[in-house]
Amino acid sequence: xxxxxxxxxxxxxxxxxxxxxxxxxxxxWNNKDFRVEEVGLHYQFHRGKKLYHVFGVKTQGMFFxxxxxxxxxxWKLAEVADGLPE
Amino acid sequence: xxxxxxxxxxxxxxxxxxxxxxxCFATIEQQANPLLRGREVVVAAYESERGCILAASREAKKLxxxxxxxxxxxxxxxxxxxxxxxxxxKYRYINKELRKILLHFSPKVQTKSxxxxxxxxxxxxxxxxxxxxxxxxxxxxxxxxxxxxxxxxGPNIFLAKLASNLQKPDGLVEINQDNFEEIYKKIKLTDLNxxxxxxxxxxxxxxxxxxxxxxxxxxQELKSIFRSVMADYWYFRLRGxxxxxxxxxxxxxxxxxxxxxxxxxxxxxxxxxxxxxCLKVGRRCDKQKMEAKGIMxxxxxxxxxxxxxxxxxxxxxxxxxxxxxxxxxIPGFKGEIKKAVVAIYDLQKxxxxxxxxxxxxxxxKETEVAEKINRRFGEGTIFPGxxxxxxxxxxxxxxxxxx
Numbered sequence: 001x002x003x004x005x006x007x008x009x010x011x012x013x014x015x016x017x018x019x020x021x022x023x024x025x026x027x028x029w030n031n032k033d034f035r036v037e038e039v040g041l042h043y044q045f046h047r048g049k050k051l052y053h054v055f056g057v058k059t060q061g062m063f064f065x066x067x068x069x070x071x072x073x074x075w076k077l078a079e080v081a082d083g084l085p086e
Numbered sequence: 087x088x089x090x091x092x093x094x095x096x097x098x099x100x101x102x103x104x105x106x107x108x109x110c111f112a113t114i115e116q117q118a119n120p121l122l123r124g125r126e127v128v129v130a131a132y133e134s135e136r137g138c139i140l141a142a143s144r145e146a147k148k149l150x151x152x153x154x155x156x157x158x159x160x161x162x163x164x165x166x167x168x169x170x171x172x173x174x175x176k177y178r179y180i181n182k183e184l185r186k187i188l189l190h191f192s193p194k195v196q197t198k199s200x201x202x203x204x205x206x207x208x209x210x211x212x213x214x215x216x217x218x219x220x221x222x223x224x225x226x227x228x229x230x231x232x233x234x235x236x237x238x239x240g241p242n243i244f245l246a247k248l249a250s251n252l253q254k255p256d257g258l259v260e261i262n263q264d265n266f267e268e269i270y271k272k273i274k275l276t277d278l279n280x281x282x283x284x285x286x287x288x289x290x291x292x293x294x295x296x297x298x299x300x301x302x303x304x305x306q307e308l309k310s311i312f313r314s315v316m317a318d319y320w321y322f323r324l325r326g327x328x329x330x331x332x333x334x335x336x337x338x339x340x341x342x343x344x345x346x347x348x349x350x351x352x353x354x355x356x357x358x359x360x361x362x363x364c365l366k367v368g369r370r371c372d373k374q375k376m377e378a379k380g381i382m383x384x385x386x387x388x389x390x391x392x393x394x395x396x397x398x399x400x401x402x403x404x405x406x407x408x409x410x411x412x413x414x415x416i417p418g419f420k421g422e423i424k425k426a427v428v429a430i431y432d433l434q435k436x437x438x439x440x441x442x443x444x445x446x447x448x449x450x451k452e453t454e455v456a457e458k459i460n461r462r463f464g465e466g467t468i469f470p471g472x473x474x475x476x477x478x479x480x481x482x483x484x485x486x487x488x489x
Contacts, residue, residue: 002170041118041230043179048464054176056118063119081119085166 002081009077011066024055027064029077034059054078089327095263096241096326100214103205104238104246105188105221107180108255110201111141114180115170117230127168130157132347140172144255180229187224191217204243214239218258241326247279266326270297300324340378341429342366349387349422356385356423357416358473361409363428368405371430377401377437378430383412390421400446401434406453406470413472 010028015021023042027034040056040063053068065079089096107113111129116122126146130137135158142151142160146167151160161167181200188195194206207214218237225233238249239260249259252269261269275286278297292311294300301324308317322329342363350356360383371378381402382395396411408430456468 038120040120041114041176043176045175045179048460048462048467050464058120061121063121065118081121085168 001084002079004079005077007077009064009066009075011068011075024057024066027057027059027066027077029064034062034064089322089325092322092325092327094325095266097263098241100239100241100246100260100262100326101206101208101210102240102243102246102328103207103214103218104198104240104243104250105184105203105205106236106238106247106250107184107201108234108236109141109143109147111172111177112143112146113141113233114176115173116143117232118173118176120232122168123232125168126151126164126166127170128157128160129170129172131172131345133157133169133171134347135161137169137171138345180233183229184225187221187228190224191221204246215258215260222256222258242323242328243330244279244323245326248273248277251277251279261326263326267298267301270301270324273297275300297324338433339429339431340367340370340433341427343425343427345425346423349424350385350426351422353416353418354473356419356426357413359385359423359426360412360416360428361405361470361473363426364409364412365405367428367430368402368408371433372404374433375436376433377403377435378408379432379434381408381412381428381430383416383429384427385423385425387422387424390419390423392417392419392423397432401436402430403436403450404453404457406456407449409470410449413470 007029011024012026014023014025023039024036026036036057036059038058040058042053042055044051044053046052051070053070055066055068057064057066061082063079063081064077067076067078068074069076112127115127115129116125122143124145125143126149127143128139128146128151129141130139132138135156137157139151139153139155139157139160141153146160146164149164151163151167157167157169161169177200181197185195185197185203188203188205192205192207192210194208196204196206198204207217218239221237222235225235234256236250236254236257237259238246238251239258240246240249241262245261245266248269249261250257252259252273273296275281275289275294275297276283278300281289289300289311294303294311300320303311303321305318305321308321311317312320319329344359344363346359350359363383364381367378379399379401380395380397382393384391384393386392394412394415396415398411402408402411408428412428459468460466
């Protein structure tokens with residue numbers, strides 16, 4: 001089941017300058033920590049001139065869609081899913 | 087047109103490639119969310135039972151679920167079906183990135199649709215099958231391991247497209263002068279892109295049962311069946327000569343259609359839909375540097391049908407102007423409008439320079455500024471006051487040719 005949310009979220013990022021890879025490694029949401037196991041897709045889009053980066057990440061049995069607003073560098077959680085039908 | 091006298095299959099080494107993303111929207115969703123991989127997933131216009139399925143994952147396809155079905159129908163076959171609604175930004179991103187990957191291999195890349203690209207390798211050195219394998223590997227590396235494409239190679243785009251359809255998912259097939267006859271014998275007429283059941287029936291009653299029979303027919307025989315230029319097109323297409331990559335003549339009309347999940351119940355709600363549709367057709371018209379002399383609109387639902395058209399001497403050049411022309415003509419109505427269409431026609435090259443009294447010029451200037459603001463701060467920052475109370479049409483992606 002997928003739940004659309006629109007809420008601020010704490011995200012820990014890792015930048016690897018050898019491989020030029022930047023990825024979220026941990027999320028804190030609802031007072032719980034979730035370690036990122038896999039980044040499914042990372043993409044960008046513009047809303048007007050604002051650039052947003054979106055990360056689809058898998059944690060322990062959960063999926064999170066995280067959006068980074070590059071203007072203020074704030075993170076938002078847009079979607080939570082468990083990968084099961086409704 | 088040096089192939090016009092040809093009667094044989096194109097003997098040149100195949101140089102056209104068609105790349106097709108397998109189950110495009112569903113595969114992208116499975117790539118984005120690893121928990122969906124290996125599961126029956128569909129992307130539908132709406133999550134409700136009547137929502138139309140736009141893409142089914144390969145797992146859902148294995149159960150027989152097809153694009154175009156209603157969600158309700160699919161759930162009868164697969165009660166555990168995962169239904170998602172389209173995420174257009176994600177799909178556009180993949181489309182752009184895939185195009186970038188292909189441009190590394192050849193400068194001649196044509197975006198055929200959101201999930202399909204044609205690449206011309208004429209004059210490019212190297213074996214095409216090796217290049218195709220490299221493209222597949224690059225896609226997996228840059229876009230993700232779940233992203234698979236079917237690649238077809240052929241002497242023309244038509245046969246490359248046919249080849250890409252022969253092996254799915256993750257296929258790689260080449261059609262050339264050595265294997266085309268064998269392939270034509272194995273497939274059905276409706277497997278040929280452009281042959282629907284109606285045309286297939288027409289061919290069958292003329293003794294053409296399969297593509298192999300179709301290929302055997304002479305130009306004269308095909309002319310007596312089709313009675314149009316289509317006869318020549320099919321004659322050369324099936325022989326591997328390129329007739330489909332020609333620049334298409336300028337469009338004569340543009341249209342945009344929207345099916346409403348929440349029906350419009352009054353003039354204001356319907357006007358908001360028409361406004362969005364006007365912006366869509368207006369932008370496409372502007373991109374082609376055209377202006378429209380006519381615009382028609384239609385809204386329909388159960389027991390209700392309203393429509394109208396406006397023609398103006400001086401062409402309309404943007405969506406704001408188009409909306410301004412139709413808004414006063416939209417009548418009040420009772421009932422629920424479920425589908426809305428806006429079409430512009432009688433297109434011609436943009437020629438408007440300005441008017442004597444400057445009234446229209448002022449309007450154009452204002453709308454140009456409004457468009458700039460919307461581009462900078464996001465869609466819907468500035469909109470006509472007439473649609474203040476209503477909702478926005480969600481972004482949608484068409485499946486047709488994007489040219």
